[in-house]
Amino acid sequence: MRKVGIYCRISQDRTGAGLGVARQEADCRALVERRGWTVADVYADNDVSAYSGKRRPQWERMLEDIRNGFIDAVVCWHIDRLTRTPLELEGVIALAERHGVELATVTGEIDLATPSGKMVARMLGAAARGEAEHKAERQARQRRQNAEMGKVSGGGARPYGYAEDRVTIVEDEADIIREVAKRMLLGESQSSICRDLEERDVRTPKGGYWKPTTLRRLMASARISGRREHTPRKSFETTRPLLGEIVADAVWPEIITVEQSDQLRALLSDPDRAALFAHPTGRTYLLSGILTCAKPKDDGTLCGWRMSGRPKSGTPRYVCHNTPGSPACGGTATVASRTDEHVRDMILTALASPEMLHQLTTKNDQDTGLAALIAEDEKDLAELAVMAAKKQITRAEWMAARTVVEKRLEENRAKQVRQTGAPMLLGFIGTFEDMTQRWKKSLNDSQRRAIVAATVHKINVYPADPRKKWDPDRFEFDWVA
Numbered sequence: 001m002r003k004v005g006i007y008c009r010i011s012q013d014r015t016g017a018g019l020g021v022a023r024q025e026a027d028c029r030a031l032v033e034r035r036g037w038t039v040a041d042v043y044a045d046n047d048v049s050a051y052s053g054k055r056r057p058q059w060e061r062m063l064e065d066i067r068n069g070f071i072d073a074v075v076c077w078h079i080d081r082l083t084r085t086p087l088e089l090e091g092v093i094a095l096a097e098r099h100g101v102e103l104a105t106v107t108g109e110i111d112l113a114t115p116s117g118k119m120v121a122r123m124l125g126a127a128a129r130g131e132a133e134h135k136a137e138r139q140a141r142q143r144r145q146n147a148e149m150g151k152v153s154g155g156g157a158r159p160y161g162y163a164e165d166r167v168t169i170v171e172d173e174a175d176i177i178r179e180v181a182k183r184m185l186l187g188e189s190q191s192s193i194c195r196d197l198e199e200r201d202v203r204t205p206k207g208g209y210w211k212p213t214t215l216r217r218l219m220a221s222a223r224i225s226g227r228r229e230h231t232p233r234k235s236f237e238t239t240r241p242l243l244g245e246i247v248a249d250a251v252w253p254e255i256i257t258v259e260q261s262d263q264l265r266a267l268l269s270d271p272d273r274a275a276l277f278a279h280p281t282g283r284t285y286l287l288s289g290i291l292t293c294a295k296p297k298d299d300g301t302l303c304g305w306r307m308s309g310r311p312k313s314g315t316p317r318y319v320c321h322n323t324p325g326s327p328a329c330g331g332t333a334t335v336a337s338r339t340d341e342h343v344r345d346m347i348l349t350a351l352a353s354p355e356m357l358h359q360l361t362t363k364n365d366q367d368t369g370l371a372a373l374i375a376e377d378e379k380d381l382a383e384l385a386v387m388a389a390k391k392q393i394t395r396a397e398w399m400a401a402r403t404v405v406e407k408r409l410e411e412n413r414a415k416q417v418r419q420t421g422a423p424m425l426l427g428f429i430g431t432f433e434d435m436t437q438r439w440k441k442s443l444n445d446s447q448r449r450a451i452v453a454a455t456v457h458k459i460n461v462y463p464a465d466p467r468k469k470w471d472p473d474r475f476e477f478d479w480v481a
């Protein structure tokens, strides 16, 4: 007499709703009785999705009982209750062959011991799977249609920057998004921005603090630029890809512009770019990816490889790193500490100069008269100094006048920077000494890097002259202008 295991599974596919476990079990028990077998055990899994990769604990327990010889027949309602994938079905067929297990289903005779019975089982399994796939496809089509119609997708926490209706902008959150966008585009790292947000107690819609991964997802989403994004969900896929397909424009009010959003999406999804900000050794190489090898090749053009940080005998250096297969020449290296200092001095000197500030601030053709005011104040300062030198005014008069002009100058410079959307530089620009102090004491590596990235496109590094110990002329700055 066969010892039977009854296997039941609830799922939403096929006749799911009308076919609860109780009904499946009752039908199976009736079949067992007709056959004159006995029920050894009932295994029931609650498995909502048709072919999710979710484990089925009762299923696994049943397979174990087959292997142990505790049961030698399996009864189920339909083959699609038993297996979800062709692979699972083949597993059952193999097990049936090895242990002589008999299979019976309420909906029809299947004899896994004969070739034709196996074929029937395979066909039934394939048909059930096809049905499940059709259903998944229908659902995906529906989601896509909703997306194209610009329907607001429901469920989950509200998106940051928008109210519960997912359309109304929450202004203070929108300000944070705009600020983060600018800082990311200037090259500040996600973790640095997250630390800053935490210090300011800026929280996510769920009330937690921002983590680099969540911030990255927010800033890469097309939603914040008013666009609807659709990510097709494939079966077995556990993590959503960062970027989906943009299927509709101007669906709800934008927080950042489409241009900014596209730049962010490119930046955040580019692993090369992301690697520039990584520092696996724990030491930050401030200038990796910014220093560019300028050793001439045989044809006279420069190598052009972006240099990266690598220690040699414990001394951090930037090198044109030649790995097999890369076009890097491997011929240029410079000591990191000395180079970082030199570049810092050059950049702070440039930032303290009116010319650089002027170039930085007028690159967007936003001349609002500030440039003229700044130039005038600078001229005034110079004239005051001359008058003081010629004793036309007293030292006290000179100091008093200078204080007024300098204060106005600082304000106008800050305004000018703000207009061009360089918030990292805003609040940083000052005298060379001030900036040097702040650079050393209050900036973190990521902020320093952002300032470098905002002021230079790249810095060419020419090969060292063996006769010179340290040669600042090796460095050629390609200023942002």
Ligand SMILES: [Zn+2]
Binding pocket: 293, 294, 295, 303, 304, 305, 320, 328, 329, 330, 331, 332
């Ligand atoms: Zn090179």
